[in-house]
Every structure is written in C-alpha cells, then in structure tokens.
Amino acid sequence: MNKLAKSLANYVPLTPVTFIKRASVVYSNRTSIIYGRTSFTWRQTYERCCRLSYSLRSLNLYRNDVVSVLAPNIPALYEMHFAVPMAGAVLNAINTRLDAKNIAAILRHSEAKVFFVDYEYVPQASVALRLLMVGSKGQHRMPLVVEIDDINKPKGVSLGKLEYEQLINDGNPEYSGEKLEDEWDAIALNYTSGTTSEPKGVVYSHRGAFLSTMSLIQGWEMGTEAVFLWSLPMFHCNGWTFTWGVAARGGTNVCIRNTTAEEIYKSISTHNVTHMCCAPVVFNILLEAKAHERRRIISNVNILTGGAPPAAALLEKMEDLGFHITHAYGLTEATGPALVCEWQSKWNQLPRDQQMRLKARQGVSILTLADVDVKNKKTMESVPHDGKTMGEIVLRGSSIMKGYLKDEKETAKAFQKGWFLTGDVGVIHPDGYIEIKDRSKDVIVSGGENISSVELEAILLKHPVILEAAVVAMPHPRWGESPCAFVVLRKTGSTTETEILAYCMKYMSKFMVPKKVEFVEVLPKTETGKVLKKELREVAKTLKIYNKPRKTIDLEMNV
Ligand SMILES: Nc1ncnc2c1ncn2[C@@H]1O[C@H](COP(=O)(O)OP(=O)(O)OP(=O)(O)O)[C@@H](O)[C@H]1O
Secondary structure: OOOOOOOOOOOOOOOOOHHHHHHHHHOOOOEEEEEOOEEEEHHHHHHHHHHHHHHHHHOOOOOOOEEEEEOOOOHHHHHHHHHHHHOOOEEEEOOOOOOHHHHHHHHHHHOOOEEEEEHHHHHHHHHHHHHHHHHHOOOOOOOEEEEEOOOOOOOOOOOOOEEHHHHHHHOOOOOOOOOOOOOOOEEEEEEOOOOOOOOOEEEEEHHHHHHHHHHHHHHOOOOOOOEEEOOOOOOOHHHHOHHHHHHHHOOEEEOOOOOOHHHHHHHHHHHOOOEEEEOHHHHHHHHOOOHHHOOOOOOOOEEEEOOOOOOHHHHHHHHHOOOEEEEEEEEHHHOEEEEEOOOOHHHHHOOHHHHHHHHOOOEEEOOOEEEEEEEOOOOOOEOOOOOOOOEEEEEEEOOOOOEEOOOHHHHHHHEEOOEEEEEEEEEEOOOOOEEEEEEHHHOEEEOOEEEOHHHHHHHHOOOOOEEEEEEEEEEEOOOEEEEEEEEEEOOOOOOOHHHHHHHHHHHOOHHHOOOEEEEOOOOOEOOOOOEOHHHHHHHHHOOOOOOOOOOOOOOOOOO
C-alpha cells in the first residue's frame, strides 16, 4: 500500500479557485452575477478573473504578496476572490465601515502591494494613504493603487492612474493562473472585528478555505441554481466562504451596494432570492422596515444567520415574515461558521417557542471540523453534557486559520494543547448541541456565580417594548459585579426602570436580575454590528445601582 505514490493525477492541492474553472464549463451560460444593469455568465466571470489575474502578475505580484481591497459587495470584489489567488497572491478585503486610521493600520500591517479602491470610498482611502505615507517615514513601500469605477455608470478615476476595468481589458483571457504547489499557502487575510481586543490579521490557507466552503454548502444544503443575495459583506470572512461557495454551486450572485431594508426586499422579489446570510442585526432592519420599503416574501428565502446571538424571540418574528432561518456560530479564525444548528425533523412537532429556543442554540460542528468541545479552561477537562456547566468552546480542524499574521504570541495563545480556543463560553446539551452563553470577557461574576449576559438579553428581548438590549457587569460593593442592562425601547418613554426590573424579577433567578436598567437611544456597535460591551462597561461604572422602590423589588437579595 505504501508504495502507491501521490501523482499529479491523484493528488491535487485543495483550493476553492478550482470552483470557478469548473463553473465556467459546467454552468457556462448560467448567470453568475447580477448587479444593477450589469450581469455576467459563469463563462464571462471566469474569463474576467483570468484577465485580471494576468494583469496582476504584470504588476509584479509574487507569492504571498497581499492585495487589499476596499469595496462594497460589487462584482469586482467577487471576482477578486478568484483572480487574486490565481495570481498566487493573498486577498485582504477590508471592512468598508472602518475609518481612515484603521484602514491605514491594516495597509501598514499587511504590507499590501496593491490597493483596490471602489470609487465611493476614495475619500477614506486617500486619507488612509496619506496617513500611511506620513506614518511610514519613508520605510514603507506604498501600495500601487487601482480604482474601481462604477461599472453601471463609469465616471473616470480620480485616485491614481490605474482602473479596474482597464486591468481586465489589458489581461489575457487564456491565462489560467499560477500553479498552486502547496494547499497550505495563504489565500486570504482577514482582520478580526476588534470587539474585545485590537484587530488581528487572520490568515487562511487554500486548504482551509476549500474545506470550509464545502462544509457550508453542505451544512446549509445549498443546491445548484441558488440565487444568493449579498446581504452579508464579502469582507466578513470572505462572505462566510459563500464567495467561493456560489461558484461551486453555479448559483447566481445578486450584488447590492447597501444593505437597506428597501434594497433587500426589492432584490428578493425581483430576483427570486433563495439564499442570503446576515447577522441578527439585519433582522431588526427588516422587521422595522417602513410599509413602502417592504415586499411580501413569496419565494422560499433561506437565511443563514450568525456573528452574534440571535434571540429566540427575534428568530420567531423573522420566520413569521416567511423567512426560513438556519443559525450558525463562528469567528474569523474559523473561516466563518464552525457550528451549525442542524435542524431535526422531529422538532417540527414541538410548540413554536420551544422550536425557536432550540434554533437559538449554536449547534453542532460543520462537517470538515475534526472536533469541537467545551472545556474547563483551567483543567482542559470536557464539561458534562448537562446544558448547565459552562466552559470554553474549543475547535480543531482544517478550517481553522493558519495563525495571526506577524503575531506569534497571540497565535500561541490561541492554539493550546491541540485546540483552538475561541474565547467564547458555552454549554453542551445532552443531545450534543452547543449553546453559547457569553464571550469569556463578558461573563458577569456576581458573588462567585457566573451570569451569562446573553441569557439575560434573550429574556429582556421577549418584552414587547424592548427593541435591543445589552447586559454588562457593573461594580457592586457586595457582590463584586452585578448585571447592568442597557435597553433601547421601540418607543421612548413607553416604560420605566421599575417596570422592567419587575419583569426581570418574574422571569430571572433573583441573583441574575440587573441592578440597573439604563435606557439609551442606540447601543454602541462595531462595524460588524456587535455590541461594544467594553464601552458599556465603562458607562456602567459611572451609574448608580437602582435602589427604589424597595417594596416592589428587593434588588439587594443576591440569592
Ligand atoms: N451565532 C452566534 N451566537 C453568538 N455569538 C456569536 C455567534 N456567531 C459569532 N458570535 C460571536 O462573534 C465572535 C466572532 O466575531 P469576529 O470573528 O467577527 O470578531 P471578534 O471576535 O468580534 O473580534 P475580536 O476577536 O477582535 O474581539 C465569536 O467569538 C462569538 O463571540
């Protein structure tokens, strides 16, 4: 057996780049991309990728060179997911909501060789490039800048001389890309959201990206001819790998610039969208849409949601609108989703609220993860499958990142004893499904008891007047820490702190009841819609513990 050797015929490095070449043959005349008045077939998309890749090589790009891009969900960003790795380079899609300072920090840290900028983002990019130049004191080689003009209505470039469509025109359609020697080579560089610490540069391998893509199209049961609406930014973990996944399935990418309720509803009804991904924050956008922005959902729209905990009550409201929701959990380091709440048909018989509670759990590992567990971080012992004992969620498998770029210390901290530590705290239920309870930095330790902020938020969100809620620790003279709830109301002034606390007393164990409810207009959020709890903790430190009327609520009882 051992004498049977690997050869070019039976051992080919795994890479999602192969999906586009196959799509150009198998789905050649099928629509690959729709963006306003522009549309392409898979044959055309492949040809454009070959041309762009050729032009990139002509710009003296080499293996492992980083190509950064600042663009919304437009065809160019989609094409770059193939063209950049075809040229042997590494794609770095930058979060478009970042300010110039953060964009400059990413360009500097990644040592980007080429920087593609969508026309709408020229102002931020110009400032970022100036900051990069000033900050580098002549030591940093400035990236070559390529502007992406409006493909539907070209206006001409203002940032430098190179333009995207010109690179496509100048390219060679016969060029099929550099040969990938090693599937461990880097394909993408994505920076974390920076919710809990400074953003880190996460590096994906071709192999990891391939396997994650396969897992997710399987886990979500995405068939061929899917019509995929780009409601999730492609810069977020490469669109949770669906940039590559839609090509694998020969689906149609519906690109939109802005994720407004109107744009989403319009695209769904115009193009008969079948699939879309989004963070739960988009649910509120869709649910709160004005009457003239809404359209009735007549097609079967499957939504994959994740990135933050979706409360059961929110899932129920979305399903009532006609969407079919699958819940996934993941992180940048895991190439997007790592767990999917795989639905079991026997659950269809259960009452609706119970179904939604099951769906709000984060689920089981995606197919190509080798293992997942919840462990006591000190002993690294697995927690019992009792749905109660909390521990750190740990993952192992080929879809986990290669590591953090230029950060050996953080990489070593993230990988311990053969596991990737997620920094999330969860439980395992008797049926093996994992439920996240908190980020470890957000757990509230009150009088020695661990309180899950996520659990309290889910209860608060069931209250009809509450639109959004975030619970963080506030200092407490007796208990060390206590929960403090920040609440956004649907209608300002529609309730009082006393009423909300009375509601909490009814539905929470006493020691969990917040010691303060603060009404706010908006919650501070990251660019990706995650609540910035570190900011709220600072505010909570300045607030006074609620102490009246004592007859209604005995908040000093911590048992
Ligand atoms: N379905 C989900 N339910 C609850 N939380 C989720 C879910 N999916 C993702 N998350 C949260 O999002 C985190 C991953 O987010 P991401 O990789 O975008 O960056 P970040 O962790 O917010 O940034 P940083 O690591 O810089 O603080 C997970 O660790 C988890 O806390």
